[in-house]
Amino acid sequence: MAEEFRMIQDLVAKFVDNELMPLEPAVLAREIKGEKLALTKEEEGPLLRKCKELGLWGLDAPPELGGMNLPATVWMAINEELGRTVTPFVFPPDSPNLHMLLATVDDNQRRKYLEPYARGDATGAIAISEPGAGGDPAGMTTRAEKDDGGWVINGRKIWISRVAAADFTIVMARIGSGKRHEGITAFIVEKGTPGFEIVREIPMLAGHRTYEVVFENCRVPEAQLLGRVGAGFAPMQLRLVVRRLQIGAWCLGMSRRALDMMCSHAKLRVTFGVPLADRQAIQWWIADAATKMHACRLMLLDAATKQEQKQDVRTEASMIKVYATEMATEIIDHAMQTLGAMGVTKELPLHLMAQKVRVMRVYEGPTEIHRMVIARSVLKGAR
Numbered sequence: 001m002a003e004e005f006r007m008i009q010d011l012v013a014k015f016v017d018n019e020l021m022p023l024e025p026a027v028l029a030r031e032i033k034g035e036k037l038a039l040t041k042e043e044e045g046p047l048l049r050k051c052k053e054l055g056l057w058g059l060d061a062p063p064e065l066g067g068m069n070l071p072a073t074v075w076m077a078i079n080e081e082l083g084r085t086v087t088p089f090v091f092p093p094d095s096p097n098l099h100m101l102l103a104t105v106d107d108n109q110r111r112k113y114l115e116p117y118a119r120g121d122a123t124g125a126i127a128i129s130e131p132g133a134g135g136d137p138a139g140m141t142t143r144a145e146k147d148d149g150g151w152v153i154n155g156r157k158i159w160i161s162r163v164a165a166a167d168f169t170i171v172m173a174r175i176g177s178g179k180r181h182e183g184i185t186a187f188i189v190e191k192g193t194p195g196f197e198i199v200r201e202i203p204m205l206a207g208h209r210t211y212e213v214v215f216e217n218c219r220v221p222e223a224q225l226l227g228r229v230g231a232g233f234a235p236m237q238l239r240l241v242v243r244r245l246q247i248g249a250w251c252l253g254m255s256r257r258a259l260d261m262m263c264s265h266a267k268l269r270v271t272f273g274v275p276l277a278d279r280q281a282i283q284w285w286i287a288d289a290a291t292k293m294h295a296c297r298l299m300l301l302d303a304a305t306k307q308e309q310k311q312d313v314r315t316e317a318s319m320i321k322v323y324a325t326e327m328a329t330e331i332i333d334h335a336m337q338t339l340g341a342m343g344v345t346k347e348l349p350l351h352l353m354a355q356k357v358r359v360m361r362v363y364e365g366p367t368e369i370h371r372m373v374i375a376r377s378v379l380k381g382a383r
């Protein structure tokens with residue numbers, strides 16, 4: 001990595017150590033009480049100011065939006081650092097929606113949604129999943145019908161993150177009688193639009209909150225159609241790839257933290273007159289963890305390099321999502337086991353890391369579906 005990019009990575013590592021890690025006790029305390037883990041306004045405000053001050057903003061946004069347009073390889077390293085902490089924070093603006101908007105907006109939408117989003121003056125959510133179609137979004141039934149000068153959306157979405165607070169939500173809906181991917185179109189629905197109702201908040205593992213949302217004759221103007229009619233699936237996939245790679249890097253960061261905890265405890269703790277670090281069982285966990293993390297980092301670098309060359313990395317992203325989440329699940333579990341009773345207290349972040357990675361095996365596509373996608377791609381190329 002070039003020196004200037006290494007300096008940015010070091011800056012992010014310091015930000016994680018000095019600004020995010022100190023918030024962990026408060027985050028863990030909220031988890032013990034069963035509360036939402038998201039940062040409070042009082043916690044988030046100073047962090048955002050610090051990010052602006054340090055230039056840690058719009059890291060993967062283009063310069064015309066005030067961003068740094070960092071190479072994907074650097075962006076991976078930054079997300080690995082962020083993954084080391086259980087304090088829920090991403091450098092604004094959250095990347096997946098940024099990339100979907102970049103791929104779809106017209107001039108008007110650019111001014112109205114993308115620019116405020118990139119500046120951090122607006123927040124967004126995405127509504128794809130439905131009660132009958134989650135891992136297989138092409139089965140969605142939410143519909144949009146053309147009406148005088150606009151569109152009317154009817155349907156139900158579920159498991160939608162951030163939608164309660166978001167200034168706008170990208171809503172995927174079906175147009176016409178197309179089957180599967182055909183007809184799927186993206187719309188921007190602003191907070192408070194009549195007919196757009198949040199009907200339920202759903203507490204999830206790791207302090208996540210998702211929401212069930214109903215669209216009942218929800219009318220949006222033509223100007224809020226995002227991209228082309230019936231061409232919503234591809235930019236939605238692009239968005240999913242961005243998050244899947246990010247999840248891979250977060251898992252690597254979590255694994256690093258768990259391995260560090262495992263090693264320092266194993267060196268100190270003596271049982272039957274011998275440090276745990278001298279036991280083969282523990283050594284093999286450490287060796288396997290280090291080996292898998294090395295493989296995962298190389299997978300991320302490979303995918304990021306291909307992304308920089310504008311190659312299609314959908315299959316690589318699926319591989320990373322599967323490998324990294326399973327790797328982190330195992331390493332965190334071994335760290336918990338090495339630390340004994342201490343490993344399963346709610347005072348340490350390990351249990352929260354275990355919950356976070358458990359949830360990651362479901363969202364942005366469950367592991368089994370990614371394996372199906374990878375196998376399909378391999379079989380297609382096989383003679």
Ligand SMILES: Cc1cc2nc3c(=O)[nH]c(=O)nc-3n(C[C@H](O)[C@H](O)[C@H](O)COP(=O)(O)OP(=O)(O)OC[C@H]3O[C@@H](n4cnc5c(N)ncnc54)[C@H](O)[C@@H]3O)c2cc1C
Nearest residue numbers: 126127128129134135136159160161208363364365366368
């Ligand atoms: C914390 C969290 C946040 C989320 N945020 C959002 C959001 O912001 N916006 C949004 O639109 N959605 C969101 N989701 C939804 C998420 O994307 C879906 O839950 C996910 O895609 C799985 O869909 P499903 O729950 O309907 O499971 P299903 O598709 O019903 O699958 C259930 C299980 O069946 C098995 N399975 C399914 N298909 C296959 C197959 N082909 N081969 C083998 N096994 C299979 C898998 O084990 C899978 O886990 C979120 C989910 C979570 C947990």
